[in-house]
Each structure stands twice: as structure tokens, then as C-alpha cells.
Amino acid sequence: MRIHVTVNGAERDLEVAPNTTLLDFLRDDLRLTGSKECCDLGECGACTVLVDGRSVNSCLMLAVEADASEVTTIEGLAKDGRLNPLQDAFLAKGAVQCGFCIPGQVMAGQYLLQRNPHPTLAEVREGLSGNLCRCGGYVQICEAVLAASEVGR
Ligand code: FES
Ligand code: FES
Numbered sequence: 001m002r003i004h005v006t007v008n009g010a011e012r013d014l015e016v017a018p019n020t021t022l023l024d025f026l027r028d029d030l031r032l033t034g035s036k037e038c039c040d041l042g043e044c045g046a047c048t049v050l051v052d053g054r055s056v057n058s059c060l061m062l063a064v065e066a067d068a069s070e071v072t073t074i075e076g077l078a079k080d081g082r083l084n085p086l087q088d089a090f091l092a093k094g095a096v097q098c099g100f101c102i103p104g105q106v107m108a109g110q111y112l113l114q115r116n117p118h119p120t121l122a123e124v125r126e127g128l129s130g131n132l133c134r135c136g137g138y139v140q141i142c143e144a145v146l147a148a149s150e151v152g153r
Helices: 022-029 085-092 102-115 121-127 138-150
Strands: 002-007 010-015 048-051 054-057 070-072
Touching (some): 022 048, 054 102, 085 102, 085 138, 102 121, 102 138, 121 138
Antiparallel strands (some): 002 010, 048 054, 048 070
16 A cells, blocks of 8 residues: 655655554664564553654554654654754753663653643653653653753743
8 A cells, every 4th residue: 555654754655565553664664763663562652653743652553544644753853963852851861771762752752742841740750651661760751851841941
């Protein structure tokens, strides 16, 4: 099946198998490997991307379901070679350990800040509750999202 999607601002027109997940489409067909493949069950959040501005587990969505949509992956957050404020905050707070979960955490944090620019700690925890970190760096990850929420305040 042929799909037309805009990924990180670039229009893509590609043939995909009907059973190809959005995650596999991004990683294998477009070589955007920032979104991680882990549980493939919608439980860990490592594959989180934005589709038309909404957070989705891309392992649970078929590529054909993203037809005519706008997809943003972790690779699409930096602009003109500069990290966005949330990415900067992850670095500043030392929120990255092995890094495997971080693209998904950042995308979930980005989605939260879009909807709620100044969340409380409880709201950050709730917003990131679908994203698991096997290194256990939750304190710094939440601090990073709170720090990003203060930028430009
Ligand atoms: S790989 Fe998609 S939720 Fe775990
Ligand atoms: S930083 Fe290692 S899994 Fe989260």
C-alpha cells in the first residue's frame, strides 16, 4: 500500500506492507532509529512519537494508519543543529544513563509540555507514567521536564 506522510517536516511517499508498524516504517524504511524498539507491546514507551501532535506508541500503530499524517520523531526536535529546551534540560540534569529510553521519555515530555506548559511534579510523573526506564533515572528525568517548563517563563 502506498502512504503519504510528513515526517519531521519532510514529505514521504512510500510503499509499505499492510502489517508494517509505524515503528518499523520509521526505523527500517526511513532509517530514523532514534525511536527504540523494545517491548513491541505498548508497555514501555521507548517507541513514542507524535502523530498529528498526539503521543503514540509507534509499535502499536500501523504505518498505513499514519497515512496523510504528520509524524514527529526524536530526530525532528532539534532545529538548525540546536537541541530544543527539553533536550537541553535532559543533558543539564544528567537525566541520561544508558540512553535507551530517553528518546521516548523526551517525546512524552514534549507532548506533556505542549498540553500543559507548566506542569507540577505530580503531573510530570503522570505524563511520563507510560515510559519505563530500566536504569531507574526517574528523578532526573522528571527534574528535566520541570526545568524545561521554566524556560522562557
Ligand atoms: S516498544 Fe512500543 S511501547 Fe515498548
Ligand atoms: S536511561 Fe537507561 S533505560 Fe532509561
